[in-house]
Amino acid sequence: MIAEKYKLLQNKIKACCENCGRNVEEINIIAVSKTQPVEIIKEAISSGIEIFGENKAQELKEKVLLIDDDVKWHFIGHLQKNKVKFVVGNADLIHSVDTLKLAQVIERKAEELNIMQKILLEIKTSDEESKHGLEDFDEIIEIAEYCRNSENLDLQGLMTMAPFVEDEQVIRQCFKNLKEMQTKINSRGFELKELSMGMTNDYEIAIEEGATMIRIGTAVFGERDYSSSWNDK
Numbered sequence: 001m002i003a004e005k006y007k008l009l010q011n012k013i014k015a016c017c018e019n020c021g022r023n024v025e026e027i028n029i030i031a032v033s034k035t036q037p038v039e040i041i042k043e044a045i046s047s048g049i050e051i052f053g054e055n056k057a058q059e060l061k062e063k064v065l066l067i068d069d070d071v072k073w074h075f076i077g078h079l080q081k082n083k084v085k086f087v088v089g090n091a092d093l094i095h096s097v098d099t100l101k102l103a104q105v106i107e108r109k110a111e112e113l114n115i116m117q118k119i120l121l122e123i124k125t126s127d128e129e130s131k132h133g134l135e136d137f138d139e140i141i142e143i144a145e146y147c148r149n150s151e152n153l154d155l156q157g158l159m160t161m162a163p164f165v166e167d168e169q170v171i172r173q174c175f176k177n178l179k180e181m182q183t184k185i186n187s188r189g190f191e192l193k194e195l196s197m198g199m200t201n202d203y204e205i206a207i208e209e210g211a212t213m214i215r216i217g218t219a220v221f222g223e224r225d226y227s228s229s230w231n232d233k
């Protein structure tokens, strides 16, 4: 079942890339496996999925322990400083760094483990109050410079979430804002390559606007069951 859904998704991504003149190789699918049990993730692995996204620190840590296949894990949720220890080293990439303080706590843990932790900065691109993320350009540059001088933080790009609205123009504008932010940061001498944007409902718009990573849950796994046992962790 996952294999069919995944194939369908890949075909849609391919068609979308052809329509907007992008190379499909540039698009990385992060299969968002939050709430999904181990058996389902194993099925996804058999279907050829190689990168999984989790949004809860302990759930990520437990799944990494339970699943020893050669796959990558990304952390995509809001990260609290006291949970950094569960994520650094387990997540190949942390998408959601939204303060300098958080970057510093991640750095300390990465230094302890003697690893280079890849991260993205989460940017707030909509007016929606509920969304996390950085807005202030000087603050963003400050964190980017901090990462450049760090031996344990590898800043690779930016992430955003569009609001859940019907209006496609509102969503598209968020993705344009992220791309614009990347250009603006890179004009200061940085080389941020990754743009993590787009979910099941809006990934085609995100691809048109330059996404290099799309975070897809429902289109791969079907509707989520929030009563699953991971929920209270």
Ligand SMILES: *Cc1c(COP(=O)(O)O)cnc(C)c1O
Pocket: 032, 034, 055, 076, 077, 161, 198, 199, 200, 201, 215, 216, 217, 218, 219
């Ligand atoms: C759950 C989640 C997704 C995936 O959502 P779908 O609509 O199921 O594709 C993507 N990004 C983040 C940050 C999420 O929490």
